[in-house]
Amino acid sequence: MPQQVSERLRDDLDELSSRKLLKTEQEIVSPQSAHIHLRASGERLILNMCANNYLGFSNHQALVQAAHAGLERHGFGMSSVRFICGTHSVHRALERRLTDYLRTEDTILFGSCFDANAGLFEALLDAEDAVISDSLNHASIIDGIRLCKAKRFRYANNEMRELENALREARHCRTVLIVTDGVFSMDGVAANLPGICGLAKRYGALVMVDDSHAVGFIGPRGRGTPARHALENQVDILTGTLGKALGGASGGYVSGRGEIIAWLRQRARPYLFSNSLMPALCEASLTAIDLAENADDLRQNLAARTYQLRQGLSNLGFQISGSDHPIVPVITGDAAIAVQIADFLLARDILVVPFSYPVVPQGAARIRMQVSAAHSAEDIERVITGFRLAKAHVDNTV
Numbered sequence: 493m494p495q496q497v498s499e500r501l502r503d504d505l506d507e508l509s510s511r512k513l514l515k516t517e518q519e520i521v522s523p524q525s526a527h528i529h530l531r532a533s534g535e536r537l538i539l540n541m542c543a544n545n546y547l548g549f550s551n552h553q554a555l556v557q558a559a560h561a562g563l564e565r566h567g568f569g570m571s572s573v574r575f576i577c578g579t580h581s582v583h584r585a586l587e588r589r590l591t592d593y594l595r596t597e598d599t600i601l602f603g604s605c606f607d608a609n610a611g612l613f614e615a616l617l618d619a620e621d622a623v624i625s626d627s628l629n630h631a632s633i634i635d636g637i638r639l640c641k642a643k644r645f646r647y648a649n650n651e652m653r654e655l656e657n658a659l660r661e662a663r664h665c666r667t668v669l670i671v672t673d674g675v676f677s678m679d680g681v682a683a684n685l686p687g688i689c690g691l692a693k694r695y696g697a698l699v700m701v702d703d704s705h706a707v708g709f710i711g712p713r714g715r716g717t718p719a720r721h722a723l724e725n726q727v728d729i730l731t732g733t734l735g736k737a738l739g740g741a742s743g744g745y746v747s748g749r750g751e752i753i754a755w756l757r758q759r760a761r762p763y764l765f766s767n768s769l770m771p772a773l774c775e776a777s778l779t780a781i782d783l784a785e786n787a788d789d790l791r792q793n794l795a796a797r798t799y800q801l802r803q804g805l806s807n808l809g810f811q812i813s814g815s816d817h818p819i820v821p822v823i824t825g826d827a828a829i830a831v832q833i834a835d836f837l838l839a840r841d842i843l844v845v846p847f848s849y850p851v852v853p854q855g856a857a858r859i860r861m862q863v864s865a866a867h868s869a870e871d872i873e874r875v876i877t878g879f880r881l882a883k884a885h886v887d888n889t890v
């Protein structure tokens with residue numbers, strides 16, 4: 493490539509590096525789990541506090557076996573998009589199972605939830621329509637909205653007054669869609685679904701919820717944030733991922749009104765132009781849903797460990813965002829302090845990840861941990877102790 497391009501990219505990378513914003517990746521050399529081996533940490537077992545492994549399914553033996561059986565029965569790949577010759581009966585079975593689990597009318601699978609959100613808005617909305625989006629929505633929602641021609645409105649996180657203003661402004665549009673994450677991933681805060689659904693009803697708007705950080709472990713039987721508020725019937729579109737609590741491999745879906753799903757099969761570009769999911773993955777996902785549906789014990793443990801961590805860190809004087817979600821963000825404000833704490837904890841064999849601008853607002857750096865049902869009370873106690881020592885360490889060095 494032209495020297496000018498490589499120089500520019502090298503300069504940009506150097507700049508990130510000098511500002512300590514270069515993301516590096518820890519290589520895991522064991523299966524994903526609450527306790528892992530890192531290439532950089534040799535024989536030491538590392539307590540993992542940053543996977544989306546909410547129910548501990550990432551290396552669940554029932555899922556491993558279901559995937560093995562799926563490989564034996566269905567082979568490896570489909571080598572086709574769904575509408576050409578890439579629809580296997582296990583795809584339809586998983587779509588029906590998700591529909592039944594989420595109590596919707598129909599479901600369409602995507603390669604990822606990112607793809608689901610990327611394809612949804614462009615297929616459904618045109619220039620006469622409006623989309624009203626929470627300011628903290630996931631990047632895939634932001635990108636999906638960019639791809640459609642609808643008028644765009646944005647409201648500050650969970651600010652119902654601002655949402656109502658936008659609904660008033662958009663009232664002459666043909667279709668108005670309110671879009672929200674069920675749980676906001678950087679803050680561990682849930683969307684105000686009762687407020688949103690109430691306003692949607694009053695103004696005749698549709699509601700779309702991305703429940704990626706809820707499906708499998710929030711609400712009765714893990715059916716998600718709409719079920720938690722008994723609002724399943726008022727959410728028109730529910731997107732989610734198979735890549736977090738439900739096994740953590742990959743795959744996403746849109747579930748909801750029958751006509752919407754039928755239209756997406758005709759028009760959603762990531763569905764039409766990207767390969768269908770590996771059948772063995774679908775087979776294991778069916779098992780994951782069976783397990784999640786009956787995992788009240790795991791959800792109880794997850795809630796107890798989450799409470800323990802949030803309470804323990806609050807008692808130490810740390811500022812924790814949210815109230816009861818297993819996403820536990822410890823707000824440090826200063827990016828360098830977040831990095832210092834993370835380094836300190838890793839030296840004590842605890843893996844956490846610091847987040848700073850532009851992933852979170854300037855001056856709102858944080859360490860975001862995620863509790864898993866696979867964590868023990870001792871694991872959480874170790875983390876709290878680690879933070880106590882890290883605090884003393886940082887106070888001494890700042």
Ligand SMILES: *Cc1c(COP(=O)(O)O)cnc(C)c1O
Binds near residue numbers: 702
């Ligand atoms: C993780 C996440 C996604 C992306 O899901 P993938 O299946 O990994 O593409 C989309 N939306 C939200 C809210 C998420 O948290």
